[in-house]
Amino acid sequence: MSSKMVVSQPQPVMHVLGSDEWSSRICDCCQDVPECCCAFWCLPCFACRTSKKYGECLCLPLLDIFGFIPPIAMSMRVSMRQRYGIRGNMCRDCLFTFFCYSCSWCQMSREMKSRQIPIVLVNSNYR
Structure with a gap:
């Protein structure tokens, strides 16, 4: 009987x-x-829901109601730009989240769908 050796496993x-x-x-x-x-x-x-899909705390965006400039939406835009390598700056992120709050969340949701990159959370314990 012949046996085959598996050299590589299927990758996502x-x-x-x-x-x-x-x-x-x-x-x-x-x-x-x-x-x-x-x-x-x-x-x-x-x-x-968008925050949860991105890998953040589900209720995190609810903290935006306490600020003049929504800090959570702005920080998520900055994080998304850095994760996906999108050009831009914090000034534009600030303007978009202040003047177009709902459109900003919609754009981030569309971006996650178009990139289709699974989020992998790694938990490291340093002792």
Whole structure:
């Protein structure tokens, strides 16, 4: 009987966009109408769900109601730009989250869908 030696195991496929730009513009709500309707009718629920999908605490966006400039939405945009290699600066992130809060959350949700990169959380214990 002949036996075969497995040299490599199947690996998950990751689709990564090669662009350093957002996959959609800030007001491209027609690209994902159900998501934008959800954001329009129940923005706190939508923001919490998007935050959870990104790998952050579910209730984190609820802290945005306490600030003049929404710190959570802004920090998530900055984090998303850094994770996906998107060009931009904190000034633009601040303007988008202040003047277009719901559109900003919709853009981040569309970006996560278009990048299709699974989030892997690693827990390291240093002793």
